[in-house]
Amino acid sequence: MSVEYDPCPSAVREARAEVRRQLRGWGLAGRGDLVDTAELLVSELATNAVLHSASRFTLTLSAAPGVLRCEVADSGHLTPQVLDAGFAERGRGMFLVEALALRWGWHQDGTCEGSGKTVWFELGTC
Secondary structure, X not given: OEEEEOOOHHHXXXXXXXXXXXXXXXXXXXXXXXXXXXXXXXXXXXXXXXXXXXXXXXXXXXEEOOEEEEEEEEOOOOOOOOOOOOOOOOOOHHHHHHXXXXXXXXXXXXXXXOOOEEEEEEEEOO
């Protein structure tokens, strides 16, 4: 399942709602903190897309036995970096992703200038 969003703050809220709706639809809503964690981490990736790429972004969710994969693709070229949580007001998003996800990563999309990137994470569903 994929949904594209405009680069505005309300898109982050819409992406969180889509995560909750989709996980309920897949019957994953009763899996402990899965929905809350997925919402939080998607919110962090969507916020990064809005703040750093200022372009439309695409949320893609997929589920396989035992794993939920969430991806956010945008046209930005900044490499996601895990910063020390510290006391800064910003910069904690990837720290949270690294702390809460089973795995995470990113890849450059395509080979052309302006292709963008995709940042993803996986959560266990068992």
